[in-house]
Amino acid sequence: MLQVLVQKQAQQVIQLIILVKNMNNIYKDNFLNTDQQDSLKDYVDEQAVSGQADVDVGDGSNFSEGEAVIIYDGEGGYESAVIDSISSNVLTMTANLTNTYPEGSYIGKYLGYLDTTNLKYQRLLAPDLGDGSDGAFTSSGDVTWSAEKNYTSITILSGHTITISANVAIKCQGTIDVQSGGILSAKGQGGAGGTGANGTSFGSATDGAGTGGGKTPVYSGSDGRAGGGGGGFSANGSDSTGAVDNAEGVGGTLYNDAELTTFTTAYLDGSGGGGGAEWGAVAGDGGAGGGTIRLSCLNLIVAGEIDCDGVDGLVAGRIGGGGGSGGTIFVQALLSLTITGTVHSAGGVGGNGDSDGGAGSTGRIRIEANKIIGTSTPTYATGYDTNYTAFTKHGFYHTAEIKTLNEIVTANAYIKQEIARSANIAGATSSGQKDVIVDDASVYNAGDKVILIEDEKMELHEIDSIYSNTLTLVDNLVNSFTASGDALGIDNYPSVSIEPVGDDESQVAMILQTVENLGDDIWYFTYSKTVRIDNTPASGEAGVRLVGRVRLQGKDNDTTDINLTEINWSFY
Numbered sequence: 001m002l003q004v005l006v007q008k009q010a011q012q013v014i015q016l017i018i019l020v021k022n023m024n025n026i027y028k029d030n031f032l033n034t035d036q037q038d039s040l041k042d043y044v045d046e047q048a049v050s051g052q053a054d055v056d057v058g059d060g061s062n063f064s065e066g067e068a069v070i071i072y073d074g075e076g077g078y079e080s081a082v083i084d085s086i087s088s089n090v091l092t093m094t095a096n097l098t099n100t101y102p103e104g105s106y107i108g109k110y111l112g113y114l115d116t117t118n119l120k121y122q123r124l125l126a127p128d129l130g131d132g133s134d135g136a137f138t139s140s141g142d143v144t145w146s147a148e149k150n151y152t153s154i155t156i157l158s159g160h161t162i163t164i165s166a167n168v169a170i171k172c173q174g175t176i177d178v179q180s181g182g183i184l185s186a187k188g189q190g191g192a193g194g195t196g197a198n199g200t201s202f203g204s205a206t207d208g209a210g211t212g213g214g215k216t217p218v219y220s221g222s223d224g225r226a227g228g229g230g231g232g233f234s235a236n237g238s239d240s241t242g243a244v245d246n247a248e249g250v251g252g253t254l255y256n257d258a259e260l261t262t263f264t265t266a267y268l269d270g271s272g273g274g275g276g277a278e279w280g281a282v283a284g285d286g287g288a289g290g291g292t293i294r295l296s297c298l299n300l301i302v303a304g305e306i307d308c309d310g311v312d313g314l315v316a317g318r319i320g321g322g323g324g325s326g327g328t329i330f331v332q333a334l335l336s337l338t339i340t341g342t343v344h345s346a347g348g349v350g351g352n353g354d355s356d357g358g359a360g361s362t363g364r365i366r367i368e369a370n371k372i373i374g375t376s377t378p379t380y381a382t383g384y385d386t387n388y389t390a391f392t393k394h395g396f397y398h399t400a401e402i403k404t405l406n407e408i409v410t411a412n413a414y415i416k417q418e419i420a421r422s423a424n425i426a427g428a429t430s431s432g433q434k435d436v437i438v439d440d441a442s443v444y445n446a447g448d449k450v451i452l453i454e455d456e457k458m459e460l461h462e463i464d465s466i467y468s469n470t471l472t473l474v475d476n477l478v479n480s481f482t483a484s485g486d487a488l489g490i491d492n493y494p495s496v497s498i499e500p501v502g503d504d505e506s507q508v509a510m511i512l513q514t515v516e517n518l519g520d521d522i523w524y525f526t527y528s529k530t531v532r533i534d535n536t537p538a539s540g541e542a543g544v545r546l547v548g549r550v551r552l553q554g555k556d557n558d559t560t561d562i563n564l565t566e567i568n569w570s571f572y
Contacts (some may be wrong), residue, residue: 010468041108043291043336043371043388044071045089046099051274053084053093057107058371060089068547070396071097072106074298075333076371080497080507080549104299104336105373109277112395120418120563123395123552127296127368130171139182154297155306157183159560164293165189167265172297180341182288188311189291190269190327194228196276196283196316208286210271212237214254214322217277219246227350228274229360231310234258234378236304237273237325238358240350249274249322251358258381260366260451268292268330270363273313273322276351283319289312290327295375299338300510302374308365312325313357314489320351326363329376334391337367339374346377363499381425395552395562399569409571411496413510413527413548416518416566421489421555425452426469429481434473435465436489441469445555451515452477452525454485460512488523489560491562493551507549520564 010452042063045056048071055071058068063069065083069091074080081093092108113122130150137151137446139160153174156162156179164170165186172241178184191210198204205216205228212232217224217240224246230237237251252274256267270289270396277283310324326345330336345365350357365380370390372382383389423438435451446466453457470489495507510527518524548569 004042006542024361040110041106044101044103044105044107045371047103048096048097050100051354053096053098054091055091055107056187057089057091060086060091061465062108063091063154066401067109068398068545069109069551070109070111070398070537071101072111072392072396073101074105074392077101077340078396079453080547088148089213097202102335106370106390106392107297107514109398109406111392112397120565121397121567122561122563123390124390125561126391126393126554127334128171129296129298129334132173150266150332153551155179155384157447158182158183161185163189164291167292167294169294169296172295175299176295178302178304178306178341180303181309181417182571184291184293185307186291186327187307187445188288188324188443190310190324191231191272192322193272193286193311193313193321194275196228196285196314196319196321197278197281199280199282205275205277205283206254208272208274208289208322208324210252210269210289210325211255211266212271212325214252214272214274214286214360215250215272217243217246219247219277219279220313222280222572224440225278225281225283225319225355226355227276227284227320227355228313229413230322231271231273231286231289231360232323233270233361234364237322237347237361238350239355240276240320240322240358242355243400244355244466249276249358251322252325252361254441255363256363256364258366259384260328260364265292270310270325270327270360270441272324273310273348273357273360274352276313276316276319276321276353276355278317278319279532281318281421282315282316284316284321284353284357284473285405286321286362287313288356289324289360290345292328294330295566296332298334299327299329300369302341304341306343306344308363308473310346310360310363312348314350315351315353318354320355320357321356322347323350323360325360328363329365331367331369333392335369338552339371339376343374343376350363358541371398371479392554393554397567399548404546404572408513408532409498409546410528410530411546411548413494413496413550414568415492415494415525415527415564416548417492417523419488419521419523419564420491420560423487425454425481425483425485427483429477431477434476435471435516436471436481436487437475438469438471443555444471444489448470449490451488451490452481452485453488454481457481458515460515468506490525491554492525492550492564493553494527494548495551496529496531496546496548498546
């Protein structure tokens with residue numbers, strides 16, 4: 001059972017301090033300095049294979065020789081490494097890699113986000129890749145998706161078009177591969193175009209549907225005619241041209257923003273163009289707006305086409321309808337996105353007659369991935385909120401490195417964390433048993449560490465398995481708990497190493513000693529570990545390296561922040 005300490009107020013400054021006994025220097029990484037931390041993250045540019053020491057990165061200038069870094073595959077595989085030398089964008093490590101890391105994997109000293117406004121260090125948020133319940137998908141012809149999908153992989157073959165007809169999430173635990181000649185489309189799946197005048201009267205034309213639907217002309221004379229306005233989205237739609245004896249059809253208005261702040265169908269789908277009108281004659285209908293394509297996946301490869309365009313306005317008689325606007329393409333890739341084909345969300349053109357319809361606006365494209373190759377039309381937006389063009393399931397933070405000649409070092413880590421995952425104990429649980437029923441077990445993974453707490457009783461356990469809302473623990477309970485108790489998830493995992501400079505960076509897990517409740521969901525964890533090197537460096541050698549590391553681990557595919565509010569280290 002863990003020791004319960006006296007409660008005290010949380011500190012208001014985030015800092016990491018390394019203290020070394022018998023040394024005069026205090027080593028400090030100041031979390032308030034965003035320039036220091038946020039630039040120290042990059043991606044693996046080509047697959048790094050186990051058994052080799054070289055790692056190609058996007059920008060070698062982000063790193064320094066002798067620096068300890070984390071290499072992380074975005075899912076669960078990671079290791080520490082020390083940079084021996086740098087040649088352009090190739091980092092050569094002091095030891096060969098233990099694991100293989102695919103293109104787009106993460107590498108850096110810090111893999112997380114520094115929130116200096118709220119004084120927190122956070123991991124990047126992971127996209128929801130779904131549960132894979134729909135299995136692997138390979139196209140066998142044209143098909144339409146109108147409900148959420150949860151695939152393990154998606155392959156769209158040449159000659160096949162997959163149409164997404166509604167604002168639904170397409171989730172994939174592996175790679176989405178749109179092969180050359182294959183198409184993923186939401187063209188024309190947004191707001192409907194307006195109807196052109198049907199010949200009985202000028203006023204029978206209608207506006208385009210959608211938040212920025214194009215407008216029909218305003219009648220001002222018995223011989224009047226004009227095209228419909230284009231649908232708006234990322235900009236105003238264009239007005240029609242060539243009106244006679246009445247005002248032009250007006251383009252629809254801009255809405256939402258590049259960040260896609262308003263995430264409802266009405267603000268993601270493109271808008272329809274307005275119908276054209278002519279007194280006593282037929283006129284062209286407006287084109288429909290593009291729909292919404294939402295993809296979350298491990299990797300996305302587009303050798304074919306992703307099409308979210310608006311539809312062109314039609315021409316009937318002498319009058320054109322307005323073009324529909326493009327829709328929304330929103331991609332969240334845990335690792336990489338490669339575009340060698342085309343990704344577009346263009347507006348439809350207005351119908352071309354004696355009076356032309358207005359053109360629809362372009363849509364919006366937002367892409368978040370660790371590595372992005374290729375372009376889109378319009379150019380994609382990226383890097384909003386805490387994402388910084390990347391997502392992770394875990395986050396990592398390395399301490400500064402210090403040198404000492406000590407053969408044996410005891411390291412203590414003091415970590416304050418805002419608890420993000422917790423559940424209430426749902427019924428009486430007796431000592432000597434392993435099963436604990438909670439009100440929501442979905443916040444945990446098997447293998448997670450949890451704290452069971454009720455009044456002065458507190459125990460640390462590892463979850464062996466989960467069935468429904470029952471947590472089966474590895475070890476039996478020491479105490480009995482009632483429905484007044486809680487199960488708190490631990491998301492911080494510190495480790496430490498002491499190795500001769502130039503050797504592989506070998507991290508050893510630290511042991512949790514005490515837990516303290518500071519109030520306001522802030523908990524204080526104390527860890528300790530004594531480590532020993534195999535040999536003392538000879539006189540004149542550089543000494544040994546002390547490096548601490550904290551890993552932030554949430555539930556798989558969890559999009560909840562994990563926040564550390566303070567990390568302190570002491571070595572002696």
